[in-house]
Amino acid sequence: MCRSILLLITLCLTTQTHAAERPNVLFIAVDDLRPELACYGKQHIHSPNIDKLAASGTLFERAFCMVPTCGASRASLMTGIRPARKRFVNFLTWAERDAPGITTMNTQFKKNGYYTASLGKIFHHPKDSAQGWSEPAWRPQGVPWYQQPKNQEVHAQRLKEGKKQGKKWKGPAWESADMPDNAYMDGVLAEKAISTLQQLKGQDEPFFLAVGFFKPHLPFIAPQKYWDLYDHDKIQLPATYHVPKDAPKESIHNSGELRSYADIPRKGPVSDEAARNLIHGYYACVSYTDAQIGKLLAELDRLKLSDNTIVVLWGDHGWNLGDHTLWCKHSCYESSLQIPLIVRAPGIKGGQRRSALIESIDVYPSLCTLTGIPLPEHLAGQSFVGLMRDPDTKWKQAAVSRFRNGDTIRTDTLRYTEYTYPKGKRISRMLYDHTTDPAEDTNVVKDRIDESRELSRQLKQLKGRDGKKSKSD
Numbered sequence: 001m002c003r004s005i006l007l008l009i010t011l012c013l014t015t016q017t018h019a020a021e022r023p024n025v026l027f028i029a030v031d032d033l034r035p036e037l038a039c040y041g042k043q044h045i046h047s048p049n050i051d052k053l054a055a056s057g058t059l060f061e062r063a064f065c066m067v068p069t070c071g072a073s074r075a076s077l078m079t080g081i082r083p084a085r086k087r088f089v090n091f092l093t094w095a096e097r098d099a100p101g102i103t104t105m106n107t108q109f110k111k112n113g114y115y116t117a118s119l120g121k122i123f124h125h126p127k128d129s130a131q132g133w134s135e136p137a138w139r140p141q142g143v144p145w146y147q148q149p150k151n152q153e154v155h156a157q158r159l160k161e162g163k164k165q166g167k168k169w170k171g172p173a174w175e176s177a178d179m180p181d182n183a184y185m186d187g188v189l190a191e192k193a194i195s196t197l198q199q200l201k202g203q204d205e206p207f208f209l210a211v212g213f214f215k216p217h218l219p220f221i222a223p224q225k226y227w228d229l230y231d232h233d234k235i236q237l238p239a240t241y242h243v244p245k246d247a248p249k250e251s252i253h254n255s256g257e258l259r260s261y262a263d264i265p266r267k268g269p270v271s272d273e274a275a276r277n278l279i280h281g282y283y284a285c286v287s288y289t290d291a292q293i294g295k296l297l298a299e300l301d302r303l304k305l306s307d308n309t310i311v312v313l314w315g316d317h318g319w320n321l322g323d324h325t326l327w328c329k330h331s332c333y334e335s336s337l338q339i340p341l342i343v344r345a346p347g348i349k350g351g352q353r354r355s356a357l358i359e360s361i362d363v364y365p366s367l368c369t370l371t372g373i374p375l376p377e378h379l380a381g382q383s384f385v386g387l388m389r390d391p392d393t394k395w396k397q398a399a400v401s402r403f404r405n406g407d408t409i410r411t412d413t414l415r416y417t418e419y420t421y422p423k424g425k426r427i428s429r430m431l432y433d434h435t436t437d438p439a440e441d442t443n444v445v446k447d448r449i450d451e452s453r454e455l456s457r458q459l460k461q462l463k464g465r466d467g468k469k470s471k472s473d
Contacts, residue, residue, distance in 0.1 A: 022113070022114075022206045022371050022372055022373070023206065023308050023309060023310050023345070023346055023370065023371055024200075024206045024207045024208070024209070024305060024308060024309040024310065025109070025114070025206075025207070025208045025209070025309070025310045025312065025367060025371065026209050026211070026296075026300060026309050026310070026311045026312070027122075027208065027209065027210040027211070027312050027367075028210075028211050028212075028213070028293060028296070028311065028312065028313045028314070029074070029120075029121065029122055029210065029211070029212040029213065029314055029315075029316060030212075030213045030215075030216075030289055030293075030313065030314070030315050030316075030340075031070060031121055031212065031213065031214050031215065031216070031217040031315075031316060032070075032215075032216050032217045032218075032315070032316070032317070032319045032329070033216060033286065033289075033315035033316075033319070033339070033340055034315065034318040034319045034321075034335065034338065034339075034340070035315070035318075035338055035339065035340040036286070036321075037050055037051065037286070037340060038050075038051045039051040039054035039055070039059060039342075040059075040061070040340065044230075044283075045283060045286060045287070046229045046230075046283075046287045046290070047286060047287065047290045048290065048294070049290045049291065049293050049294030049297060050290050050293060050313065050340075050342070052294075052297075053293075053297060053311060053313060053342055053344060054342050054351075055350065055351050056344050056350040056351065057311065057342050057343055057344030057345070057350050057351075057352075058342065058343050058344070058345075058348065058350070058352045058353070058354060058388045059341075059342050059352070059353045059354070060341040060342070060343075060353075060354050060356070060358045060384075061353055061354065061355045062338070062355055062356065062357050062358065062399075062410075063314075063338070063339050063340070063341035063358035063359075063360065064337045064338055064339060064357070064358065064359060064360065064399045064401055064410060065077075065315075065316060065317040065318070065337055065339050065360045065401060066082060066083050066088070066359060066360050066361060066400075066401055066402070067083045067088050067089075067317070067401065067402060067403060068317040068318060068329040068330055068331060068332075068336040068337055068401070068403050069090055069091045069317065069329060069330055069403070070091050070121075070124050070316050070317070071088075071090060071091040071092055071093035071094075071123075071124030071125070072088035072089055072090055072091065072093040073088075073316045073317045073360065074093075074095075074122065074123055074124055074316055075088050075093045075094070075095035075098060075099070075123070075124075075128075076088045076360065076361060077105075077314075077316075077360040077361060077363055077364065078095055078104045078105045078106065078122070078123060078129065078364070079095050079099045079102045079104055079105075079364075079378075080102075080105065080361050080364035080365065080376070080378065080379040080380060080381055081099060081102060081361065081378060081379070081380050082361060082380050082400070082463065083402055084402075084463075085402075085405075085422065087099065089404070091124060092124070093124065094123075094124075094125055094128045095123060095128050095129055096128055096129050102378055103376050103378070104129040104132050105132075105363075105364045105367065106118070106122075106129060106132035106133060106208060106210065107129060107131060107132030108132075108364075108368065108373065108374075108376060109132075109208040109367075109371075109373065110132055110133070110134060110208075112371075112373040112374065113205055113206070114205060114206050114207060114208045114371075114373075115134045115200065115203055115205045115206070115207045115208070116132060116133050116134045116207070116208045116209075116210070117133060117134060117135055117138075117196060117200070117207065117208070117209050117210065118133050118137035118138065118210045118212075119137075119138050119139075119189060119192055119193050119196060119209070119210065119211045119212070120138075120139060120140075120186075120189045120193075120211055120212035120213060120214065121139070121212035121213075121214055122137070122210045122212045123137075126139055138192065139189075140185045140188040140189055140192070143183075143184065143185045143188055145170075145171065145219060145221060146171055146172070146175050146177075146219075146221060147175065147177040147179050147183050147184070147221075148175055148177050151171050151172050151175050152171070154171045154172060154262050155170060155171025155172075155262075156171075158170060158171060158262060162260075167260070168260055169260050169261075169262075170219065170260050170261050170262070171219065171261070171262050172219060172261060172262045172263060173218060173219050173220060173258065173261035173262070173263065173264055173274075173277075173278060173281070174219060174220040174221065174277050174278065174280075174281035175219065175220075175221040175222075175281075176221075176222065176223075176224045176227040176281075176284065177221075177223065177224060178223070178224045179223050179224070180223065181223060181288070181291065181292065183223065184215075184221060184222065184223070184288075185214050185215075186213050186214055186215050186288065186289055186292045187292060189211065189213060189214070189292065190292035190293075190295050190296055193209070193211045193296050194295065194296060194299045196209060197209065197296070197299050197300060197303060197305070198299075198303065201303050201305060206371075211296065213289045213292060213293070215285040215286075215288055215289045216282050216285035216286050216288075216289060216319070217285075218257065218258065218261065218328075219261060219281075220278065220280075220281025220282055220284065220285050221281075221285070222281070222284040222285045222287070222288035223288065226284040226285070226287040226288040226291070227280065227281075227284040229283075229284070229287050230280055230283050230284065232276065232280050235276045235279050235280050235283075237272065237275055237276070237279075237322055238321060238322045238323050239439065240322075240323050240324055240439045240440075240441055241275075241322045241323075241325065242324070242325060243324060243325055244324055244430075244432075244440060244441050244442060244443055245441065245442040245443060246430075246442065246443040246445075246446070247324070247430060247443050248419060248427075248428035248429065248430055248443070249428075250405065250406065250419040250427060250428055251324075251331060251332060251333065251406070251417070251419075251428075251430060252324065252325065252326065252331075253326065253330055253331060254267055255320075255326055255327035255328050256328075256330075257327075257328040257329075257330070258270075258278075258327045258328055269325065270327075275322055278321065278322075278327065279321050279322070282319070282321060293313070297311070307346060308346055309346070310343070310344065310345045310346070310367065310370050310371070311342075311343070311344040311345075312341075312342070312343050312344075312363065312367065313340065313341070313342045313343075314339060314340065314341050314342075314360070314363065315339040315340045315341075316339070317329050317336060317337065317339060318334070318335050318336045318337055318338050318339060319335070319336070320333070320335045320336060321335075323335040323439075324440070330403060331403065331406075332401065332402075332403055332406040332407075332408040332417040332430075333415075333440055334410075334415060334432075334434075334438075334440055335440075336403070337401050337408070337410070339360065341358060341360075341363075343366070343388065345370050345385075345388065348385075348388050348389060352388070352391075354384075354387055354388070354391060356384070356387055356391075356395045356396075357395070357396060357397070357398060357399040357410060357411070357412070358384060358399065359381055359396075359399045359400065359401075360381075361379070361380050361381030362381035362382050362383070362384050363381070364379055364381060365379045365381050365382060365383040366381075366383045366384050366385055368383070369383040369385040370385055382395075382396060397411060397412070398410065398411050398458060398462060400459065400462045400463050402463065405419050405420055405421070405422075405427070406418070406419045407420070407459055407463050408459075409455055409458060409459040409462065409463075411455070413433060413434050413435045414431060414432065414433055414434065414451065414455065415431070415432045415434065415440065416429070416430070416431045416445075416451075416452060416455035416456065416459065417429060417430050417431075418456060418459065429445050429452065429456075430443040430445055431443060431444050431445035431448055431451070431452050431455070432444070433448075
């Protein structure tokens with residue numbers, strides 16, 4: 001009996017020791033962040049803190065979300081499994097409802113000796129996978145969307161009018177106000193994340209701290225100083241401010257998320273000046289969130305935690321800024337699907353770039369590999385840690401995504417999409433050649449029959465869970 005107790009105590013102490021030796025994880029999510037950042041070659045964007053992180057980590061140039069809508073995208077990433085026609089469908093998705101019995105990423109870390117904490121927006125619903133957090137998920141409360149009194153009045157009135165008609169109408173789509181960072185939610189979130197880091201430093205177990213910033217999600221509201229970083233008169237509408245040639249009608253939507261805001265028409269194009277305001281506001285919000293990320297990373301350095309902390313920065317999906325006449329996400333175009341992804345890990349050389357095709361479901365197994373915790377058997381993605389260490393590591397040749405009735409595959413040079421009815425009959429399709437048309441401006445599917453047929457075959461093979469066609473498709 002004594003020997004059994006002694007053995008048990010020894011095993012427990014050994015497990016705790018190994019857990020304490022594991023690196024921490026700072027898991028930074030940014031809502032609606034497209035890879036329009038200086039570190040991604042877009043020098044008109046002021047993103048010095050994300051750029052600094054990229055200079056010390058590995059930047060993935062071609063990473064893609066699984067579903068271009070927040071709830072579904074986050075659920076897929078956090079479970080590590082692919083979406084399907086009836087799984088991870090829209091922003092209302094709950095991971096634990098769509099994938100019952102699946103161990104989420106935060107739960108896996110908690111099970112393996114990590115203290116897990118969620119601040120801001122990680123899952124779309126704060127209570128999703130609640131058992132996977134060591135403390136209740138936290139979000140800023142009581143922080144008004146708008147700071148200018150006139151905008152607050154418009155917002156309150158539209159909420160009241162919309163409620164009568166069963167609509168969720170909102171205030172203006174943008175605001176610039178001479179206010180401090182913590183007048184808005186992401187500033188409050190950054191302060192909470194900093195204080196949480198300070199608390200976590202004193203704990204014995206390693207931590208998995210997830211911090212989800214809300215901007216640049218609509219409405220585009222940020223302190224005036226971030227708007228002032230950009231010259232409004234120099235902001236141009238995108239060259240693709242039109243529907244691509246021969247694009248199927250299924251690929252174009254009405255930008256419904258935007259239509260609920262004041263001064264935005266219910267249908268049809270927005271005015272050119274409104275379009276410039278939206279682009280300007282998006283840029284300002286990117287810079288605002290970049291500043292909050294900078295504060296958090298600076299505190300990580302100040303606490304001397306950086307050398308033993310993995311930092312991951314990811315966007316949940318892309319965002320259209322007038323691309324193909326679209327605003328928001330919700331499409332199978334590159335602009336909706338491509339995401340920023342930067343990973344900095346102890347012992348791996350920084351300042352690297354990788355052009356391999358990454359799927360967001362690859363993040364979960366990669367973090368397990370980096371921290372030395374077991375990989376659950378259900379994972380459909382692959383660990384890209386080998387790629388971080390060696391760019392010549394053999395890797396997948398395609399990334400697959402979907403939205404509603406559209407399934408899309410991205411290869412090294414092509415993006416092919418097909419839209420189907422629930423039982424699989426094809427409605428339409430499109431093919432874009434990124435060697436000659438990186439903006440996806442001309443659908444060439446009719447001219448490339450053989451390639452389209454082969455890509456359709458690959459898509460059907462890859463789109464299901466674990467590379468097999470899903471029963472729910």
